Amino acid sequence: MTPDLECLNLVKRFGDTTAVDTVSFDVPRGSFFSILGPSGCGKTTIMRMIAGFLEPTSGDIQIRGRSVLNTPPNKRPVNMVFQHLALFPMMTIAENIGYGLRRKGMPRDEIARKVDEALERIGLPGIGNRKVDELSGGQKQRVAIARCMVLEPDVLLLDEPLGALDLKLRERMKVELKALQAAFDTTFIYITHDQSEALVMSDQIAVMNNGRFEQIGSGQDLYYRPASAFVAGFVGDTNRWSGQVTRIEGDEMEIRTDSGLLLRGASHGRPLSAGDSAQIFVRPEAIRIAHDTEELSHFDNRMTGRVASLLFNGAASRIIVQDPDGREEIEVNLPQSGEFAGLKRGAEVHIGWSGAQGNCFAAGVR
Structure with a gap:
């Protein structure tokens, strides 16, 4: 089966600085794939290239077998959840979730049906008329994911979405995010510097250092069979x-x-x-x-x-x-x-x- 995402020999340079240095990987359909590494290692640069906010210096990005190079972000079959969620406080929950569908010109009754389905899948039925500031941090996270998922992207990108949460909520959201990924059966690409997040949620993890992948494997592979001194010291x-x-x-x-x-x-x-x-x-x-x-x-x-x-x-x-x-x-x-x-x-x-x-x-x- 064709992978949902395939990155081939990705390179990204900013002047004399090489942020991403010949990185290749593929992500099977329905996987939870994390890129784990310290600040400045290049992981967010990879995500921005997948999303279309940056073009690679060289290499290719394919989604379900088709190159998306030179395709603008709004035309790519991907969506993105940011750390600060970017929910619209003046809108209701239903309006937030249906925002992208309205931009696509979908009929009102179809939007309402899709929004209700999304709220059911994230475990928050019947809250469509509430405002964003009435929700807890964890509920806001789920709404942000639902807003992306109603657009049915092939790949969902998550850029350190738990970073702004307190410790207890962050621990609970690790479990909830994995459950949401399974419920939507969509490929998640997750960026984090927090090894616990990556180990708990991921099917596969790529450990990144200085623009390159040190090792790709399951959490158990990285923890018990590190391939480099960096992985041995960074993971666990x-x-x-x-x-x-x-x-x-x-x-x-x-x-x-x-x-x-x-x-x-x-x-x-x-x-x-x-x-x-x-x-x-x-x-x-x-x-x-x-x-x-x-x-x-x-x-x-x-x-x-x-x-x-x-x-x-x-x-x-x-x-x-x-x-x-x-x-x-x-x-x-x-x-x-x-x-x-x-x-x-x-x-x-x-x-x-x-x-x-x-x-x-x-x-x-x-």
Whole structure:
């Protein structure tokens, strides 16, 4: 089946600055596809090119197999939800949702039917006569999406639409947006710098850095099998060490960190050799905490240290463990059983983790 969206070798330059550098990807029909990256990486530039607000310096953009280059934004089968929604405060909800249909000259009774259907699908039936300022933040989000979806675009673009919401509402809207995408069965292209948003909602995620895609994959691919040091450090929380490879056995290796720790890990990306500078990444949840060293005897990496800080966050609580010489601080998730809930600052703890949980990459490699 032809993808809903295909971008081929996209390049966008602004003078001497290359904002997007030879990016290619395709998005299957009915997918939730996110572009995740830090501010200034080029993700919004890609969205603006898809929407038609910018033309690429080179490359092609195809929607359902047809190039849309040189096609003005209002003629492309796409629509866009902005961060600040841009709802019209002087109009009712029904008038907001039906605005684009009126511009197309659709008969009034047909507009009313489509608006009512849209309100049903977003879970807000019967509010068509209300004003925008009578709605909650989450309801406004749904109305903004309905206003786009009544136009039946092939692709809906969403430019950080949750950025202006408070934390609790943002968490709830992650679930609601995914449900809305499934309800409309429309391809969503979602731009964000928030990894949690991308991981929760997306079928596929492209991690972007300095104008290029570092990796495209599912949330699990990016989290557990990062293809680069940037992805390993950007997606999810992690402990990171720099050092030098001292020994290699197949895919496993030993790295002496700059602070003198000797750690075992597994190589990813470009092959490494003894003597190479390297980085090793270990997730806080991969590290086991125990009452004594015997419980950790099967781990490649073991350490006794003291609790430097306690970071209470309910089920996601952590401690920061300082090694005996004060060279490193390591974040460790506390088990949800509550077994270690009574730990105090300065308490001695034993930690360990498998070498297979350590993702190793050459230092300085993208």
